Amino acid sequence: MKRAVMSMRALACAAALVLGLSTSGQAQPAASEATSWGLATEQPMRLAGTVVDVLCTLAGDCPAACGGGARQLGILGVDGRLVLVAKNGQPLFNGAVPDLLPYCAAAVETDGLMVGEAPTRVYILQRIRRAGETAWRDTERWTEVWIAANPAHREQVEEWYRHDPRVVRQIERRGYFGLGPEADAPFLRSQ
Amino acid sequence: MAALAVTLVTGAARAQPGAPTPPMITVTGEILDTWCYLSGVMGQPDAVRGSAHHTCAVWCAAGGIPVGLRTDDGTLYMVLKLEGGSSVDGNPRILSIQANRVTARGQAYARDGLNYLVVDRVVEDLGLVNRNHTDFGVIPPFAIPDDVVERARRP
Numbered sequence: 545m546k547r548a549v550m551s552m553r554a555l556a557c558a559a560a561l562v563l564g565l566s567t568s569g570q571a572q573p574a575a576s577e578a579t580s581w582g583l584a585t586e587q588p589m590r591l592a593g594t595v596v597d598v599l600c601t602l603a604g605d606c607p608a609a610c611g612g613g614a615r616q617l618g619i620l621g622v623d624g625r626l627v628l629v630a631k632n633g634q635p636l637f638n639g640a641v642p643d644l645l646p647y648c649a650a651a652v653e654t655d656g657l658m659v660g661e662a663p664t665r666v667y668i669l670q671r672i673r674r675a676g677e678t679a680w681r682d683t684e685r686w687t688e689v690w691i692a693a694n695p696a697h698r699e700q701v702e703e704w705y706r707h708d709p710r711v712v713r714q715i716e717r718r719g720y721f722g723l724g725p726e727a728d729a730p731f732l733r734s735q
Numbered sequence: 736m737a738a739l740a741v742t743l744v745t746g747a748a749r750a751q752p753g754a755p756t757p758p759m760i761t762v763t764g765e766i767l768d769t770w771c772y773l774s775g776v777m778g779q780p781d782a783v784r785g786s787a788h789h790t791c792a793v794w795c796a797a798g799g800i801p802v803g804l805r806t807d808d809g810t811l812y813m814v815l816k817l818e819g820g821s822s823v824d825g826n827p828r829i830l831s832i833q834a835n836r837v838t839a840r841g842q843a844y845a846r847d848g849l850n851y852l853v854v855d856r857v858v859e860d861l862g863l864v865n866r867n868h869t870d871f872g873v874i875p876p877f878a879i880p881d882d883v884v885e886r887a888r889r890p
Binding site for chain 2: 586603625642660664666717
């Protein structure tokens with residue numbers, strides 16, 4: 545048993561070295577170069593870990609390829625912490641799944657901002673690269689995925705949120721305030 | 736060796752078989768956009784909920800940003816699934832209940848500071864109860880296009 549434990553420790557150390565980690569399991573401190581978004585709680589943070597399907601990690605419900613875009617994704621850090629990635633680096637209501645999905649189950653490094661009051665914090669993913677790579681990729685893949693899904697609205701991508709058919713349907717049905725279109729009128733007339 | 740290292744790391748990514756089944760809970764609260772709520776990007780938390788923020792919440796849900804359920808005591812659950820549908824693939828159901836007050840039944844998980852909920856069933860949808868646009872207006876102000884406001888003002 546003792547030999548087995550020592551072997552596991554040796555394997556873990558070897559893996560950590562390959563990934564550029566310390567033997568304590570913590571990522572080597574690397575200065576974040578994340579861009580400030582001027583948010584009161586933002587904390588620049590570089591992460592080292594694996595891209596995971598959050599529900600798979602929590603519950604063992606694991607579709608192929610991290611759900612192929614239908615699951616919220618996160619970073620399971622080399623320290624064992626699970627970080628939910630809520631946002632990519634684009635400024636207009638864009639999630640991070642399209643930017644994480646190509647790295648499903650891969651060891652990565654990321655740079656971005658943690659936001660929220662501890663312990664309820666989520667991550668803004670600004671850059672990502674595979675472990676061992678030198679070049680970063682900015683996180684803006686959301687746009688190409690949206691255009692592929694909405695080719696008829698390609699020219700409207702800069703204001704995708706006004707033209708996305710799913711959004712348009714909701715606003716037509718519920719109005720801007722979610723109370724029905726008729727409930728919008730008094731407010732709009734008062735503006 | 737690199738492959739071994741990756742295997743060691745990813746092996747921890749999946750919940751272990753035999754792990755205790757998480758509790759099934761029933762909670763009541765407001766469906767909201769977690770990004771604006773947690774980041775403060777559009778102002779104080781009370782302003783980025785309810786009717787004031789409904790349109791933006793629909794935008795964020797359509798953009799794949801995690802949707803949350805905030806209970807009356809302030810507990811925030813990240814909704815990972817809703818009645819079998821995903822919270823990130825444009826599930827029309829999840830878009831249709833943005834800013835609504837709902838009672839939901841599902842399995843709850845907690846890890847590293849966040850609560851998660853896999854909603855098995857929306858037991859009751861009370862609609863949009865938090866009519867805070869009378870206090871905050873529309874958040875963000877550009878949520879309603881100028882031409883829509885102009886048309887509404889015409890006699």
